Each structure stands twice: as C-alpha cells, then as structure tokens.
Amino acid sequence: MTAETQVPDIVIVTGMSGAGRSTAAKSLEDLDWFVVDNLPPGLLATMADLGGRVKDAVPRIAVVVDVRSRAFTADLHSSIEDLEARGVHPRVVFLEASDAALVRRxxxxxxxxxxxxxxxxxxxxxxxxxxxxxxxxxxxxxLDTSDLNVHQLRAKIVSFFGDDTGESRLRATVLSFGYKYGLPVDADLVVDCRFLPNPHWVPELRPQTGRDAPVREYVLAQRGAKEFLDAYTEVLRLLTDGYEREGKHYVTLAVGCTGGKHRSVAMSEQIATRLRDEGIEVQVAHRDLGRE
Structure with a gap:
C-alpha cells in the first residue's frame, strides 16, 4: 500500500463446499461489505490495492475463495503473506459442516x-x-453450520461482523455442550466440567438448568469449582493476551458436561462474566440446552 491508498479491512470466506459460503457472503453484502465471489487467491493483493484507493475507497472487502484449485492452500497462504507485507491483515472465516450435513445438502x-x-x-x-x-x-x-439453517447462519455472521470496524479487539464465544451429543468441531479450547457432581441426580434440580439460581449455586458451591474458575481465568488471560498480540480476532471456548444442561451451562456463564471483566467482548451460546 502507498501513501495514496487506504488500508481496507479484508475478510476471506472459505471452507467446505455446501457449508454456507454463499449465505455468509450474502450476509456480509447486506452489512455493506463489498463482496467478491470466487476470486483466485493470487488476485487478493490486487483487490486490496484497488479497494484501498482514496477515490471511491472500499473500506471493507469480503472475498469468497473457492477450494477447487489443487494449489489452493499454497496459493492462499502465499497471498495472505503478501497482504501482510503490504500492511493488510486479512481475517479468514472457515465454514465447516459434518459429512452427513453436506451429503444431505x-x-x-x-x-x-x-x-x-x-x-x-x-x-x-x-x-x-x-x-x-x-x-x-x-x-x-x-463456524460449524451442520445444525444451522440459513437464517441462523446469517445471524451468526451479523453477530460477528454487524458492527465490525476492523479493530483488532478479541471477541470470544463461550459455548456449553453435552459430551453425549459430541464435541463441537469449531471450538478452539475445550474444558470438561464432569469433575463436578451432577445436579441431574438431585431431584429438585433435575428439571432446572444452569441458568437457574439453585443449579448455579449448587454447582459453584462444589469443591473445586471456584478453584477451577480462578485457574482457568488465569490461563485465559495469558491466552487472550497472546491471541491479541498475534492478531487473532475470534476464539471459541467450549465447556462440556454430560448433557449440556447443568454444569457446563452454569460454568459457561461464569467464564463469560470473568472475560467481560477483562474487557473482552463475549457472547454465550448453549448448544444442547433443551435437547433432552
């Protein structure tokens, strides 16, 4: 980039065919991003140069990259390095889905x-x-789109990019889940809360969830609960500082228990509160709540 150009914010949308790239692109377009579909990776730098010109500058560009080229990985990696050398720091959004979901689609x-x-x-x-x-x-x-319809995927894109200004602050998603329904494939970190007693075996707590005060108080009162939260908060402080230094914009923290109803829900809410206290933008999602 020269002094005569502005540095655009660039998002690269890629991933599995059938996982929702077109929906993600349309959602970004609706959010006033300039969207280029099926751009060869080698043209990313050219697009950044064109988008950054002062006259009619395009401040936010979303590029959908197709994976059919055999040199896809090498080309994309090389193009991203080229952009970084020009002072442009693109973000890569990868759309994932299970084999069963892709076959069905x-x-x-x-x-x-x-x-x-x-x-x-x-x-x-x-x-x-x-x-x-x-x-x-x-x-x-x-983003794992296996269980998402187009409206839900659109909502996720809006939640991440709806008020995006291109700033490098970290955004975290804390996701509770039940191990009996499988691990979330889009998690960056996974922690297991099954070391705590299960409220499921307390008759008056069984029908409630980790969002309810009696369950929350029961979980947090257990031996090791506070110590875990204190230790994990320290770990996350180190990780989030490092993520921000390295330019990572998003992190998904998964918190699991057996069914995703009691312990993981209560602990996810606590972890999210602590992250907010650290100044991190957080959204909480309970993947398996209400599934039983």
Whole structure:
C-alpha cells in the first residue's frame, strides 16, 4: 500500500463446499461489505490495492475463495503473506459442516460435489477436507453450520461482523455442550466440567438448568469449582493476551458436561462474566440446552 491508498479491512470466506459460503457472503453484502465471489487467491493483493484507493475507497472487502484449485492452500497462504507485507491483515472465516450435513445438502439440490469426479459424493467431500485441512487449522474463525439453517447462519455472521470496524479487539464465544451429543468441531479450547457432581441426580434440580439460581449455586458451591474458575481465568488471560498480540480476532471456548444442561451451562456463564471483566467482548451460546 502507498501513501495514496487506504488500508481496507479484508475478510476471506472459505471452507467446505455446501457449508454456507454463499449465505455468509450474502450476509456480509447486506452489512455493506463489498463482496467478491470466487476470486483466485493470487488476485487478493490486487483487490486490496484497488479497494484501498482514496477515490471511491472500499473500506471493507469480503472475498469468497473457492477450494477447487489443487494449489489452493499454497496459493492462499502465499497471498495472505503478501497482504501482510503490504500492511493488510486479512481475517479468514472457515465454514465447516459434518459429512452427513453436506451429503444431505448436495442431495437436496441434486448436484455433484465439485471434487467428486467419477467417484461418490463422499469421495469428493473427503478430497476437499484433505485439501483445506491446513487452511482450517490457521483460520481466525471456524463456524460449524451442520445444525444451522440459513437464517441462523446469517445471524451468526451479523453477530460477528454487524458492527465490525476492523479493530483488532478479541471477541470470544463461550459455548456449553453435552459430551453425549459430541464435541463441537469449531471450538478452539475445550474444558470438561464432569469433575463436578451432577445436579441431574438431585431431584429438585433435575428439571432446572444452569441458568437457574439453585443449579448455579449448587454447582459453584462444589469443591473445586471456584478453584477451577480462578485457574482457568488465569490461563485465559495469558491466552487472550497472546491471541491479541498475534492478531487473532475470534476464539471459541467450549465447556462440556454430560448433557449440556447443568454444569457446563452454569460454568459457561461464569467464564463469560470473568472475560467481560477483562474487557473482552463475549457472547454465550448453549448448544444442547433443551435437547433432552
């Protein structure tokens, strides 16, 4: 970038075919981002230069990158490095979904997977997972859309980018879940609250949730609960400081118990409160609450 150009805020949207890239792009467009679909990674720097010109400058650009190129990972990594050298710090949003969800979506529209070739739909999905593995590992934000409809995905994009100003402050999602329903695939960190006694076995607490005061008080009164929160807060303080220094904008903290109803919910709310006290923007989600 030269002195005659502004530095645009760039978000790269990528991920699994069928995981919702088009919906994410449309949502960003509705939020007044300038969206470019299917841009080859090698043209990212050119797009940044064009978008940063003073006259008719485009301050926020979202680029949807297709994964069909065999050199996808290397090209994207190289292009991001090029942008970083120019003073542009792009954020990568990776959209994920389970094999079952992707198969269901492709079958519903009766379209083959772009990497399927002469094989099966699952073959195409497997090839793509291998091709995007490194990009997923380095993404700033991973969103699992397996159980999301288009409206829910749109709401998530709005929650992350609706008031986005391009600032580097960290945003955290604290997600409670039940182990019996599976690990959340988009979590950056996972902690297990099953070391605490389960309120499920207390008859008067069983129908309540971790949002209710009696359950919350029961969980927090257990041996080790406060010590865990104090220690985990210290760990998160170190991690969030490091994330911000490294330019990571989003982190998802998953908190699990058996069913995702009592302990994980109560502890998630406490962790979120402590993060807010540290000045971090936090949203809380209870994935499996009400599922039983």
């Amino acid at each position: 492709f079958e519903s529209v009766r379209r083959p997977h772009p990497l399927q070739g002469d094989g099966t739909l699952i073959d195409g999905i497997s090839r793509e997972r291998e091709r995007v593995r490194e990009v997923r590992a380095e993404a700033d934000l991973v």
